[in-house]
Amino acid sequence: MTNPHAPLTPHDVYLFREGSHAHLYGKLGCRLEEEGAHFAVWAPNARSVAVIGTFNDWDGNAHRLHARPDGSGIWQGFVPGVCAGQCYKYRIDSPYAPAPFDKGDPYAFHWEVPPGTASRAWRLDYDWNDAAWMETRARANALDAPWSIYEVHLGSWRRVPEDGNRFLTYREIAQPLAEYARAQGFTHVELMPITEHPFYGSWGYQTTGYFAPTARYGTPQDFMYLVDTLHRHGLGVILDWVPSHFPDDPHGLARFDGTYLYEHADPRRGYHPHWHSAIFNYGRHEVRSFLLSSAMFWLDVYHLDGLRVDAVASMLYLDYGREPGQWIPNARGGKEDLDAIAFLRKANTSIYRFHPDVQTIAEESTAWPMVSRPVHLGGLGFGMKWNLGWMHDTLDYFRQDPIYRKYHHDRLTFSLWYAFNENFVLPLSHDEVVHGKGALLAKMPGDDWQKRANLRLLYGYQWAHPGKKLLFMGGEFGQPREWDHETSLDWHLLAQPEHDGLRRWVADLNAYYVATPALYQRDFDADGFEWIDCHDAEASVLAFLRHAPGSPLVLVVANFTPIPRHGYRIGVPQGGYWRERLNSDAACYGGSNLGNAGGARAEAIPAHGRLQSLVLNLPPLAVLYLEPSVSAEGVP
The missing domain is CATH 2.60.40.10 (Immunoglobulins)
Structure with a gap:
């Protein structure tokens, strides 16, 4: 170097x-x-x-x-x-x-x-206090570690209403954000782009300063303090990074020396119709060095633990967002952007060469193969990829009135056909709670109680499904209104037991998840997942196992209807007592408190192709997590 x-x-x-x-x-x-x-x-x-x-x-x-x-x-x-x-x-x-x-x-x-x-003009001197984190973060950032990511927009997580509704600075937000995310059990915080951007309403996705944290919240040292504080609380920090396009503001990169220097001159390659912005010329060597240096800068100087690369699909395809005749085929006659592919491979190779203890994560919305596979095997070289197919199918399912869910059962089960093709992150991100889409709570059907029960069920299903977890701020306590970047989250809702119960459910999910290797160690390995029953569409019930070497089995049973199912028989791989570890219908979370009195003992009655089975009470719109354990009397 x-x-x-x-x-x-x-x-x-x-x-x-x-x-x-x-x-x-x-x-x-x-x-x-x-x-x-x-x-x-x-x-x-x-x-x-x-x-x-x-x-x-x-x-x-x-x-x-x-x-x-x-x-x-x-x-x-x-x-x-x-x-x-x-x-x-x-x-x-x-x-x-x-x-x-x-x-x-x-x-x-x-x-x-x-x-x-x-x-x-600025210097980047800072006395870091995160040596303990930096020395051990390879374990926290490993692919077989638990990843529960809290996605945050700094300007609207919390504001100061008594002072003109102003932003919190990097330093003001550092301690409360770190304490809250840690108390909630998240392992990582993902920041929507803080790279300098002229239009606040772009949320940072229209970047002009690829080497500068936005001055809206303070100085570079103030941002270092934020990262430092999160690290000292045991939280990894991921930055949303946007190498796919940039705005054409006069002071920025566009036509920098009077020519199309950083971008393509031909609008069929250099203009992005979706975002009305310019597209980098990845075939120009100096532009590649600029972007490579930007990626490395945040990891080198700001101690970040990963980069979530935005809009990768728009980089991979020359026809992305374009009609026929509005794009230029590559030299082979195809629609793939060969220069962008080469850049992404180079970027990932460079990042992992210098920082093997971080991760790059692709927001890639197509079926492009091997996004999260090594470059030497023909992949793009990312560590992980967002599973947007899971997100769309799951939210579409949950929008259905439960009476009709039996006709959409495959929306839940289809994701397991491809769950191990990539190293997936399961995102419930900011994109799903803006532009008229409504908050996650608002997407749920039924009355207020059923909406909250559905949301608890959604999170319980997400945390049990193979793949790392991501939740956008406000979702953890069921904010009912759509996210607005100009206002703070509705923190006053935590004074209401039903919203605080949902927050507690997410915290308990995280605590159990982090403590249970079966739920994360084999997220990217088909051997870590096993169906018990995926066919009961009529009752809208799913049952499956998660397991990992040296960790107790976890049995997950989910009832996606508001009908309690008493005496429901589930085949299990072993006898003995199965302890109920989590129940989203517990009263402390705002549920009806139907459960199994702490657990159930397996019977030597075959079911679902297994010699042993449990008879369970399945609460309405709820998920159960059970482990083979010992009974209250200490008898297996």
């Missing part, structure tokens, strides 16, 4: 132009020293480049940069007197623009608070 803070060398330029430089931060951009700052920017089609800022009264003639003589297109120079915090931009004169124009620094570590658009 080259020293990211040493001056730009010929070898750096070689790697940059080759498309394999993964540590360009501190090489390009603004590098502060005691007497001023070195500046370096890639603008190969410019006639001239100058640094303008508060240190020279924004004078385009005061500090002109010089083009390197190696043909790299990099302009560089030293500006005396530049101090941390001062604002700056590049003034670019291009033969392809009618007049000089100003651009922010693509490699800036810090920006003005939007709507300000200037970059800010």
Whole structure:
């Protein structure tokens, strides 16, 4: 690894132009020293480049940069007197623009608070206190570890209504978020994009600052403090990262030197019709180095534990979101973006080379094969992939009135046909509670009691299903209204027993999940799952086992109707007493408190192809977790 803070060398330029430089931060951009700052920017089609800022009264003639003589297109120079915090931009004169124009620094570590658009000179010094986490995180981030991810939008998790409904800063949110997520039993926190973005309503998915946490919530050191605090509470931190597209704001990357530099010139490849944004030119070596360096930057500098890569499907397919005639086939005549595929493989290979103890997670919505398989085996090299098929099928099933669910039983069972083709994360994310889709609670049918029972059942089923777990903030206590990025979550609802009961259910699910290797150790291995009965569509009941070496079996039985089922017989693989470990219908969660008095003893009566069976009371709209154990008298 080259020293990211040493001056730009010929070898750096070689790697940059080759498309394999993964540590360009501190090489390009603004590098502060005691007497001023070195500046370096890639603008190969410019006639001239100058640094303008508060240190020279924004004078385009005061500090002109010089083009390197190696043909790299990099302009560089030293500006005396530049101090941390001062604002700056590049003034670019291009033969392809009618007049000089100003651009922010693509490699800036810090920006003005939007709507300000200037970059800010900054250092990234910080005294970290997360050594214990960093030394042991390989275990917490392993694929056979428990992953229960709490997805958070920082600007709306909690606000200060008595102070103009303002955001919490990175430092203000750090302790309460860490304490809450830890108390709820989550293992990781996933942050929706905090990379600098001009439009708050984009939630960060329209990024301009690929090396800067948004200044809306504070400084880079403030964000480091947030990550540090989460780590000291035993929580991994995942960043939502968006290499798929970028906005065309005048101060950003679009037409950076007067030409289509970072993006494709042809709109059939360079314009994204879904998001009205520009698409990176993954075939340009310098662009690949830019994106590689951005990915590595967050892992190197901010100690992050993973990157969730947004909109991977839009990168893989040239016809994504386009009608016939609106896209250009690749050199082989196909619709696959060969350059993007090569970039994703390179990015994942580089990330795991330098950080084998982190994970990359693809939000990929198609049936593209081997997304989470190693590059050397022909895969894309991600550690995990969101299972959006499971999410859509499951929510569609739960929207059904229970009287009709027997006709949609396959929506629940189909996911197990492909559950082990990838390393899946099961997401109930922000995308499902916005744009008129309603909150998760609002999607559930029935009266208020049934809605909450359905939601407890949904979470119980999700936590038992093979795959890592992800839940968007507010879902854990059943917020009934759709998520609004301009307001805080409805924390006052926790004063109501029914909402606090749901929160307690999620906390207890997490606690049991983390303590039970059968529920996570073989998430990506078919040997960790076994059907007891997937055919009882008439009663809308599912029963299955989860198991792992050295861990007790877990029997999961779910009743997806509001009809209590007394005396329901379930075949089990062994005799003895089976202890009821969790019951979503328990009174403490807001249920009707129907159960099995702590457990049931197996009988030597065959059922479901097994020699032993249990007779259980299945509560309405509820899930049971049972383990083979000992009875209250200590008799197996």
